[in-house]
Amino acid sequence: MINRLLTVLTxxxxxxxxxxxxxxxxxxxxxxxxxxxxxxxxxxxxxxxxRQAQHYSSAAFSADWYWQSADRRHQLALQxxxxxxxxxxxxxxxxxxxxxxQYVGDxxxxxxxxxxVFWGVTESQHLVDVINQTDAVASVDGETKFGQxxxxxxxxxxxxxxxxxxxxxxxxxxxxxxxxxLRPPFVIDQSQPQYESAQAERNLDFALRWxxxxxxxxxxxxxxxxxxxxxxxxxxxxGTLQPQRLQPQYLQMQQLGLDSLWxxxxxxxxxxxxxxxxxxQDFVAATAGFEYTHVGVFGSNWDLGWIAEYQYDSRxxxxxVPGQNDIFVGGRLVVNDIGGTEILLGIAQxxxxxSSQSGKLEASxxxxxxxxxxxxxWFFRSDPGTDPLYLIRxxxxxxxxxxxxx
Numbered sequence: 001m002i003n004r005l006l007t008v009l010t011x012x013x014x015x016x017x018x019x020x021x022x023x024x025x026x027x028x029x030x031x032x033x034x035x036x037x038x039x040x041x042x043x044x045x046x047x048x049x050x051r052q053a054q055h056y057s058s059a060a061f062s063a064d065w066y067w068q069s070a071d072r073r074h075q076l077a078l079q080x081x082x083x084x085x086x087x088x089x090x091x092x093x094x095x096x097x098x099x100x101x102q103y104v105g106d107x108x109x110x111x112x113x114x115x116x117v118f119w120g121v122t123e124s125q126h127l128v129d130v131i132n133q134t135d136a137v138a139s140v141d142g143e144t145k146f147g148q149x150x151x152x153x154x155x156x157x158x159x160x161x162x163x164x165x166x167x168x169x170x171x172x173x174x175x176x177x178x179x180x181x182l183r184p185p186f187v188i189d190q191s192q193p194q195y196e197s198a199q200a201e202r203n204l205d206f207a208l209r210w211x212x213x214x215x216x217x218x219x220x221x222x223x224x225x226x227x228x229x230x231x232x233x234x235x236x237x238x239g240t241l242q243p244q245r246l247q248p249q250y251l252q253m254q255q256l257g258l259d260s261l262w263x264x265x266x267x268x269x270x271x272x273x274x275x276x277x278x279x280x281q282d283f284v285a286a287t288a289g290f291e292y293t294h295v296g297v298f299g300s301n302w303d304l305g306w307i308a309e310y311q312y313d314s315r316x317x318x319x320x321v322p323g324q325n326d327i328f329v330g331g332r333l334v335v336n337d338i339g340g341t342e343i344l345l346g347i348a349q350x351x352x353x354x355s356s357q358s359g360k361l362e363a364s365x366x367x368x369x370x371x372x373x374x375x376x377x378w379f380f381r382s383d384p385g386t387d388p389l390y391l392i393r394x395x396x397x398x399x400x401x402x403x404x405x406x
Contacts, residue, residue, distance in 0.1 A: 030070065035405070036403055037406075038403045040400070042397050051179050058086060062082075081097050082094055088181075093135070100115050126142070127274045136174050160212030167205035167226060172231075190248060225255075258273045290309075302333060307331065325352050326349060328347070331344070340365065355382065358389060363376075377397070377398045
């Protein structure tokens with residue numbers, strides 16, 4: 001994998017050099033470079049498995065280089081990312097989150113390389129977001145993604161926008177190692193993943209999305225066919241003296257998606273819904289709700305938003321993920337100060353099981369012009385062993401992050 005990343009990195013550097021040779025006078029004037037360093041500390045109040053600790057430290061570095069031609073037709077972007085973890089080697093990562101060339105024409109654009117694409121509108125989960133693989137060891141909410149190799153065409157017109165994607169290489173999901181937290185009690189063996197497709201990770205995935213805005217309504221329809229971004233964890237055949245291990249298996253899937261956003265005064269109504277078909281089963285899932293914002297609450301500059309969303313999954317208790325019949329409620333406070341301070345607090349409650357819930361706190365503020373401090377906290381409660389949250393019921397954690405930009 002590292003060799004493939006280095007190959008892409010070399011190709012992008014060569015593209016930057018060719019652009020510089022074609023127009024040396026304006027090359028350095030048109031390139032933007034940003035860098036960031038992150039230090040992160042996690043603390044787990046409860047003891048985990050025998051090899052798991054309660055304190056985890058990690059550090060990350062990211063560089064962001066972006067170049068645009070004088071006529072704004074051509075763009076080159078390169079964003080390498082490096083992460084090191086004190087205890088869990090499975091969190092160590094060298095990734096290219098962006099490494100692409102893009103051409104912008106009249107009513108269309110073409111992109112080739114590696115990029116991160118986000119689909120979705122809801123707060124509590126993102127059902128329609130299937131282009132990029134989730135970096136599951138980076139965050140609990142699944143919002144951190146790996147860069148995805150792609151060839152992308154976008155068409156824009158009065159009838160809306162049409163996005164088409166060819167995805168020639170699949171990125172496996174990350175899982176915590178034996179020394180990591182937020183994992184099942186069994187070790188996940190990622191060395192030999194199984195695929196339904198004979199082409200394995202080289203299966204050519206395909207996706208498209210049509211979107212259009214109708215006055216206050218934003219509507220998106222999507223389709224995906226290829227390797228499932230979610231892995232089934234199957235027991236592996238082990239000797240009697242060896243501990244049980246789980247092996248990831250990636251089935252083929254077809255997915256139809258719908259996402260919509262409707263603005264009405266201080267209200268934002270949101271919907272994400274999917275129909276997914278695999279060899280194992282077909283199911284429907286949806287998340288729907290609203291966000292209502294009080295502007296200038298208590299006569300101040302603060303904005304306070306209330307969030308409520310309902311999560312449904314037709315697999316019911318057989319669903320391997322939370323959210324089969326749950327409700328999420330929360331609040332978002334935007335202070336509108338010079339530090340850009342924001343606080344989000346939310347709780348998800350299983351409506352079929354009163355003892356199953358999870359909650360999160362996200363807070364951040366800038367410290368001067370070049371650094372940002374973030375505080376995140378998660379808790380998980382579950383009694384029945386069949387609940388997906390039961391596996392991480394002892395993994396409540398508090399996380400402090402400091403980002404420095406230069």
